[in-house]
Amino acid sequence: MTTTPCDEVDDETFYAPLRDASDGSYKFLCDGEWRSASAAADHPAGASSRRPNVVTNANPSRSNAPAFSFQACTADDVDEAYERAKMAHKRWARTPLHERAAALHRAAALMRAHWKPIADALVAKSAKDAKAEVARSADLVDYAAEEGLRALSEGGLLHSDAWKGTSRCKLCMVTKVPLGVVLCIPPFNYPVNLAVSKIAPAIIAGNAVVVKPPTQGAVAGLLTAQCFASALTGMPPGLINVVTGRGSEIGDYLTSHRGANCISFTGGDTGISVARNARMVPIQMELGGKDACVVFPDADLDLAAAAIVKGGFSYSGQRCTAVKARSISTLIADALVEKVIAKVERLTVGQPEDDADITAVVSAKSADFIEGLVDDALSKGAVAMTGSWRREENLIWPTLVDRVTDDMRLCWEEPFGPVVPVVRVTDEIEALRYVNESKYGLQGCVFTRDVDRAIRFGDAMETGTVQINGPPARGPDHFPFQGFKDSGIGSQGVRNSIECMTKTKSTVINLSAPSYAMGG
Ligand SMILES: NC(=O)C1=CN([C@@H]2O[C@H](COP(=O)(O)OP(=O)(O)OC[C@H]3O[C@@H](n4cnc5c(N)ncnc54)[C@H](OP(=O)(O)O)[C@@H]3O)[C@@H](O)[C@H]2O)C=CC1
Numbered sequence: 432m433t434t435t436p437c438d439e440v441d442d443e444t445f446y447a448p449l450r451d452a453s454d455g456s457y458k459f460l461c462d463g464e465w466r467s468a469s470a471a472a473d474h475p476a477g478a479s480s481r482r483p484n485v486v487t488n489a490n491p492s493r494s495n496a497p498a499f500s501f502q503a504c505t506a507d508d509v510d511e512a513y514e515r516a517k518m519a520h521k522r523w524a525r526t527p528l529h530e531r532a533a534a535l536h537r538a539a540a541l542m543r544a545h546w547k548p549i550a551d552a553l554v555a556k557s558a559k560d561a562k563a564e565v566a567r568s569a570d571l572v573d574y575a576a577e578e579g580l581r582a583l584s585e586g587g588l589l590h591s592d593a594w595k596g597t598s599r600c601k602l603c604m605v606t607k608v609p610l611g612v613v614l615c616i617p618p619f620n621y622p623v624n625l626a627v628s629k630i631a632p633a634i635i636a637g638n639a640v641v642v643k644p645p646t647q648g649a650v651a652g653l654l655t656a657q658c659f660a661s662a663l664t665g666m667p668p669g670l671i672n673v674v675t676g677r678g679s680e681i682g683d684y685l686t687s688h689r690g691a692n693c694i695s696f697t698g699g700d701t702g703i704s705v706a707r708n709a710r711m712v713p714i715q716m717e718l719g720g721k722d723a724c725v726v727f728p729d730a731d732l733d734l735a736a737a738a739i740v741k742g743g744f745s746y747s748g749q750r751c752t753a754v755k756a757r758s759i760s761t762l763i764a765d766a767l768v769e770k771v772i773a774k775v776e777r778l779t780v781g782q783p784e785d786d787a788d789i790t791a792v793v794s795a796k797s798a799d800f801i802e803g804l805v806d807d808a809l810s811k812g813a814v815a816m817t818g819s820w821r822r823e824e825n826l827i828w829p830t831l832v833d834r835v836t837d838d839m840r841l842c843w844e845e846p847f848g849p850v851v852p853v854v855r856v857t858d859e860i861e862a863l864r865y866v867n868e869s870k871y872g873l874q875g876c877v878f879t880r881d882v883d884r885a886i887r888f889g890d891a892m893e894t895g896t897v898q899i900n901g902p903p904a905r906g907p908d909h910f911p912f913q914g915f916k917d918s919g920i921g922s923q924g925v926r927n928s929i930e931c932m933t934k935t936k937s938t939v940i941n942l943s944a945p946s947y948a949m950g951g
Pocket residue numbers: 616617618619620621643644645646647676677678679681682683686697698699700701702705717718719720750751752845847873914918919
C-alpha cells in the first residue's frame with residue numbers, strides 16, 4: 432500500500448491512547464476520549480450481572496486462544512455515546528460540506544499511514560487480504576468524501592403549475608438533510624470495510640455515529656476509529672463513538688435506543704430481530720446470502736470454474752457474497768466439476784501469516800455448523816469430490832460436495848465456510864427453482880455465452896444483484912448492493928448509503944403573485 436506521510440507519528444504513539452495501561456485492554460471511544468467501561472452494575476443485563484468489564488475474543492488460527500481484550504460497555508456508556516453523538520451532530524450539520532469532505536480525506540490518509548496495526552488485528556485473515564481490506568477501506572472513505580460533495584450539494588426545485596388548476600405561485604426547494612445519529616453495526620468478516628462503508632457516508636452527510644464493532648474484529652474497528660478521531664480533531668468530539676461488548680449483551684439496548692436515528696447493520700439472521708427492534712427509523716440491513724452460480728452448457732467452463740473457486744473459497748467462504756450453491760446442467764457437470772477440482776486442489780490451507788488461501792473459520796461453533804451441513808449431505812447420498820472431509824479444530828479443508836439434492840440442508844443453508852455444494856439440474860426451469868426457492872436473495876451469477884438467455888434468466892432471479900459471467904461480489908464498493916427477501920432491506924454502495932442516511936426536506940416559497948421564467 433502506498434502510504435501518505437500525513438503525520439510524523441509512529442504507529443505505537445498513534446494508537447497508544449487506545450490501551451489501558453493497567454491490563455493492556457483496548458478502551459472504547461466516547462466524545463473524543465478513549466475510556467474504560469463504567470461499573471458493571473449498569474450493564475443492560477441488569478444490576479445483578481456479574482460479568483467482567485472486559486471481553487476477550489479468540490484467535491481462530493491459534494486454537495481459539497485469547498487474542499484481544501476490550502471494554503464490555505454498559506447501558507450508561509451506551510447512553511452517553513448517544514448523547515454525545517447527538518450534541519456533535521448538531522454542530523457538524525452546520526459545518527460546510529467541503530470541510531466534512533476534507534476531514535474524511537484526512538481519515539483515509541491516516542488509515543494508509545497507520546494501516547499495519549489495523550491489518551495485524553485482523554488475525555484470522557491472510558496477511559494479503561488483511562492489507563487489502565484496509566487499502567480498500569481507505570479508498571472507500573475518499574470516495575465517500577467525493578460522492579458526498581456531488582450528491583449533497585445538489586437539490587431539486589419544483590414549480591407548482593405542473594399540478595392541475597395551480598398557477599406558478601409556489602416554489603418547492605428540495606434538499607437532503609442529515610438524520611442525526613447513525614448506529615453502525617458491522618460483521619466479523621469485514622470489520623474494517625463494512626464499518627467504514629457505514630461511517631463515511633454517515634459522516635459526510637452531516638450525521639454523527641455510534642459504532643458497535645463485532646466481537647471478532649473489535650480491535651480492528653477501534654484502531655480504524657482512531658484514524659477518524661484523529662482526522663476529526665478540532666471538529667465536534669462526539670462525532671464518532673465506538674462502544675464495544677458482545678452483541679448478545681448490548682445489542683438489543685443499542686438497537687432499541689431512542690438515540691438511534693438510523694441503523695445500518697450487516698450480519699446474519701440477527702438482523703431480522705434488529706429490524707424488529709428499530710423504532711420507526713430508517714434501516715439498512717445487509718444480511719445473509721446463498722448465492723447461486725448457474726452454469727449453462729454453452730458457458731466458458733474455464734471462466735466458470737475460476738469464478739466458482741474465487742467466489743466459493745475466497746476468505747475461506749466467509750463472505751456474504753460467496754458462491755454457496757452451484758446449479759449446473761447435467762450435460763456439462765462432469766467436465767466442470769473436474770475443472771473446479773483441479774483448481775481447488777491447488778488452494779493452500781494453513782496460517783494467515785503465510786498467506787494461505789484457506790484459513791481457520793471464525794469459531795468452533797461455526798466449524799461445527801459447517802461439519803453438520805456436510806455430514807447431513809453425505810449421509811443422504813452427496814459425494815465429497817475433493818478428497819475426504821477434513822477438519823482440524825477451526826480449519827476446514829476446501830470441499831466440493833457434488834450431487835446435492837433438495838432434501839439436504841446444504842442445499843438451502845448458508846455454510847459460511849469453504850464448502851461449495853453442486854446441484855445438478857436438467858433445465859433452466861429447475862435451475863431457477865433452486866435460486867428462487869431460497870429464503871435469501873443477495874446475489875447470483877449466470878454463466879452462458881447467450882446474452883438473451885443471460886438477461887432472461889437474470890431478470891427471473893429474485894436476487895438484489897445478478898452477475899453475468901463473473902462471480903458474486905459486493906465490490907467495487909460504489910456499486911449498489913442490496914439483498915432481496917431475508918438478505919436485507921435497503922441498498923448499500925456509497926451513493927445509496929448517503930441517500931439512506933439523509934432525509935428529504937422541502938422549503939416552499941409562496942409568492943404573492945405567480946411568476947413565470949422568461950414570461951415577462
Ligand atoms: N449481506 C451482507 O452484506 C453481508 C452479510 N454477512 C452475513 O453476516 C453473517 C456473519 O457475520 P456475523 O458477524 O457472524 O453476523 P452476526 O449477525 O452474528 O453479527 C453481526 C453483528 O451484529 C452484532 N450483534 C449480535 N447480536 C446482536 C443483537 N442482538 N443486536 C445487535 N447487534 C448484534 C454482532 O456483534 P458480536 O460479534 O459482538 O456478536 C456483530 O457486530 C453471515 O450470515 C453473512 O452472510 C456478512 C457480511 C456481509
